[in-house]
Amino acid sequence: MSSETLFPFSAVVGMDDMGLALCLAAVSPAIGGVLVRGEKGTAKSTMVRALAGVLPPIRVIEHCRFACDPADPDPQCPDASRHGIDGSGKTGEAGGSDAAGGVVRPLRLVELPVGASEDRVVGSLHLDRLLSSGEVSFDPGLLAAAHRGMLYVDEVNLLPDHLVDTLLDSAAMGRARIEREGVSVTHAARFVLVGTMNPEEGELRPQLLDRFGLAVDVAASREPEVRVEVVRRRMRYEDDPVGFVNDFARQEASLAARIAAAQQQLRKVRLPDEAITAIAQICAAFDVDGMRGDLVTARTAVAHAAWSGRDMVQDEDIRVAARLALPHRRRRNPFDDASAAHDLDEVLDEALPEPPDEGPDDDPGGPDDDPGGPDGSGGGKPPEPSEAASQPDPPSDGPDSAEAPSGAPGPAGSTAGAQAGAPYRTRLLTLPHAGEGVAGRRSTADTATGRQVRAVLPGDPRGRGLALTATVLTAAGRAADSARAPGEPLSVAPLDLRRAVRRGKEGNLVVFVVDTSGSMGAAARIREVKTACVSLLLDAYQRRDKVAVVTFAGSQATLVLPPTSSVELAERLLAKVPTGGRTPLAQGLEVGYEVVSRERARDPHRRAMLVVLTDGRASSGGRAALPRARRVAEGIRATGTAAVVIDCEQPGRGIRLHLARELAGHLGAQHLDLDQVAAGDLHDAVRRRSVA
Template identity: 50%
Template sequence: MPDLVSASGAHFPFSAVVGQDRLKLALVLSAVSPGIGGVLIRGEKGTAKSTIVRGLAPLLGETSRVVELPIGATEDRVVGSLDLTRVLRDGQAHFTPGLLAQADGGVLYIDEVNLLSDHLVDVLLDAAASGRVTVERDGVSHTQSAKFVLVGTMNPEEGELRPQLLDRFGLVVDVAGPRDVDERVSIVTSRMAYDADPDAFTADHRVAEDTLSARIAQARALLPTVALPTAELRRIAGICAHLDVDGLRGDIVMARTASAHAAWRGAVEVNEDDVRIAAELALPHRRRRNPFDDSSMSEEQLDEALGAGDEAASDDTTARDETGENETGENDPDGPDPDGPGTDGPGTDGPDPDGPDPDGPDPDGPDPDGPDNDPPGGGGATGPQFGATPGSGSARIRTFRAAGVGDGEPGRRSRARSTRGATVRDIEFGARTPVHLFGTVLSAARRSAGDGMPAVEPSDLRGAERVGTESNLVVFLVDLSGSMTARSRLAAVRDACVELLRDSYTRRDRVSVVVACGKDAYIAVPPTRSVDIAVARLAQVRTGGRTPLGEGLMRSVEVIDRAARTDPQRRPLLVVVSDGRATGGKDAARRAEAAADDVARRGVASVVVDCEQGFVKLGTAVSLARRLGAEYVPLADLADVGLAGRVRGVA
């Protein structure tokens, strides 16, 4: 559902969005208690993620705002920059605030936050941790307050979020389109009514919007007086301990969320229901240990964790009973309202604090592979599934890079020109080029020819060329023929593939997987930023049969050519995991040689991971590497520790 804005500039009303109760509740709780840390919204496209976030702004009060950070923004636009015109004209360093400072006291919204460049993620992490944005650049130091509620949306199929940034989001909500026919009809009806007359539609919901805004304000005012009993705090600690949540940020966020939920329902003390809501929203993404762990939490897992929390809370009650102390209860001696929250308090038209309909979206989120995206069977491959499983993370994979210096998106693999990194020389100044101060002063000095102190003029400006690192398109050509999967070799190859994919995840690459086995080669995973999806699809691939290595190289070239048309700045890196033997007819070896020569002529950077094992080796992978002009790496030497030991153990 695209963002909706009326002619007068009003967004689609927050209270008019049909469904998505859990998402609306998470946003409201973050508005009630900004210390929660914001909300990450994950889900498929067309689920009103952006519409709901933008509709929150009018509910936050006159002084609050929603500032959007475009994923393509420059660093200067985000953190602020010097006004060069005033510097040259007045001789004074005047600083223009960036988007982070503009969001101070409000909401910083990032659509497709998982696509945000790494250098902007670093800046965002600094601001989120300190509550300030600090610029130390070219001899100028400046700092401004930047306390904001961070809200981001993402489609997991387009790539994962860096763990450091994921941890900064207090709450996470997985959303999906409704499957109920009546709800879908209601959504379409609301959308058509808005399209027909946006201003009238907005006016019709003015009362509900005002009521919801007032309820948020009342909850904010009540929040400082909400009590968090020791028993409920022990319940929170017990839940986090049971789920092995790293650190104490999860405990703190849960405590703040439970208190905000109590204030939202008009209570003065946190109870077990508040803690349950907090666990559902604050903990799923904190259970993740490595890039391939599931970042959702099922109802069964939640119930089990809540059971551990109950035990921790009851321990506190037992201790109180033994010392003769009375447990603090609700102010109402009869206990909480059996009809549930919201019936007595203001704003009953707001989000349902009890969450969405249990018949609504799957709490585990959408199927990452989609309904109709099962990989092909491999054409003649009749062996077992490859069954790639999450790696242990103990291996340190050797770093493979594309040669030269590129101009691709920031990442952590190959050298590239960028706005960050080490300054290597001064160049002609441009609109997007940082100033090279020494080069500028030197240019002014040359122009003045030694006539006293040189005055810097606009024509003297020189830019700084900086070299950092970029991400690449890494195409994995995996040989899963019968010879590759014989005996214990399958486990070694599987570990190698998973660790290579893990390495691409940490380096922010796009990845694609081409499988060669059976009668032909095929593209098992088209280029994607989601390494999770690549691992999941590779696990379903059937192994065995012959080795159509030539066809695999040709399919890899097809992937590279197709990607170059849409993303020409991203350089490719081909990683061939094979023993180098081409089988499948008398011309199989010739086809492989011709395809390898074609890859070499194109200048594609490549690596051959030699999986040949045994005492007698044919050296076919070495010959393949020479034809490709590739770096040659025996499988046993792929990693320094962990994986290397496992591979040598089966060699």
């Protein structure tokens, strides 16, 4: 579909805070981009693509692959020789056809697919030239294409971490630097970065989350009238795209003019010392780590003042900026029930005790901008960002939501025993060696789509696919030693071939073997154990693992949940598990390994890990119970099955027996105390092992 028939930005209903954040980032790209978090089907991608259509066009130097500005060309641009810059700084004939120099073209929206390789993102060697003439030349990637435009990453939380790091570093510095395979290149890379994600599919790491300037949580309206209008507009658009776009042409033109005016006004806006002091007080009181929150809030306040047509930042601008820039930066466990919006309102009221009367319209000129819209549906003034941008998402219907996980206590009156508490973010448990498993986000693996870490000879079993650049460079090196005539095409011989070793992440089968016997002590301790298990289950869901749950108590072990990807079901069943009785430790280990063995036959590419939560006691079977459990553990160790033992022995009750630590030794497993499961305690457990 052509750009003229994209769904209009102004026609989107009920997404005012997202619209405001996107417009402010477009006014001031220095803000650092926007992260939009929300459930599926909330017009996230539609709004991003529509915004690119209303942003002002840009002037570029003709034939420059890096979109340099004729008025301020990049002296380090790899295409500087094509600029045709004379001593006055103006472009000559090579630079464009009009008096101002350069050519005018629409702003680009570059979309980065989740499966993109690092070469596609940052650029690579120009293979055509290398093969034809042996010339080493840089071929730009998506970062160069997005310069002075927008870079859109849908499902950014599914993008490999090393690519997210690259994107955010370039967005923060305004430059991309490539040092690889004998090529050293730097070029300007200033763009509006927009990422969208569904939190149910897993959160971004806190370090990456902090790098996004603004974050907005969106959710579909629960108001029937709003939902009706969404359906009505979408169906009208599908029936007659051109007519629908024409109906909103006036609103789109008004929005484009407002963005352009705000961009011009931005350099005129003053940020007084009083405003900077207020921002610092707000960030300190809101427990924001680092200084990035202060800087982004200040930049956003300046952009909002320009957006509102003012030449000085006011309290209103600071309030709007804080609600968009700070909630995702607060120091807290990501699985906490977020009350950040309410806390932030209290902080703002204290730092800005006398909010001004309602000032200029904060509507981004986007969704529902014109009360007298073409269909008469209107929309009026949007709510303040506090009503949506900084509010947590409404609880989802299913307990697998990362924003409202279902590990909370079950219904009142439950007779299932101690219930799990609210889950927390856990440390990363990984298998100790790189594998070759299925795609996921837990353990290190040699994959077909990960980051290339080396090139190997064709006979090396670690190689997957052709390492094209390494092959060509090997051929070029061989040709350089021969008597190849200048301009003669490069030939590639079989001995030049190299294969790529790519390193990525895999999903695993995580089998939880949970001791629910009476030896675990009081209900409070069982609650802690179940809470840890639920937290680990939620982490497994977000890392694309399959999970199984085995519990043991009394005289038997029970497979509560066969291997599944439904963590929702695992949490629900675990909450119903009764506790008490003797401790059949050996049976628990046997059933856990049986699950691993059966699943290995069904899915040999998915590596497994046993996570045993126990105090190490074994009382079912008399005196032979403990020796039997140790023999079973040693048998499991002999199979090479990875394991982690989480020690649930209660502290403060006399002499500790350290039976769980001994069990870990027999299993060849990593040993962790229960209070070390939460992230942030020392180093991640299995990372202390040497990685092959």
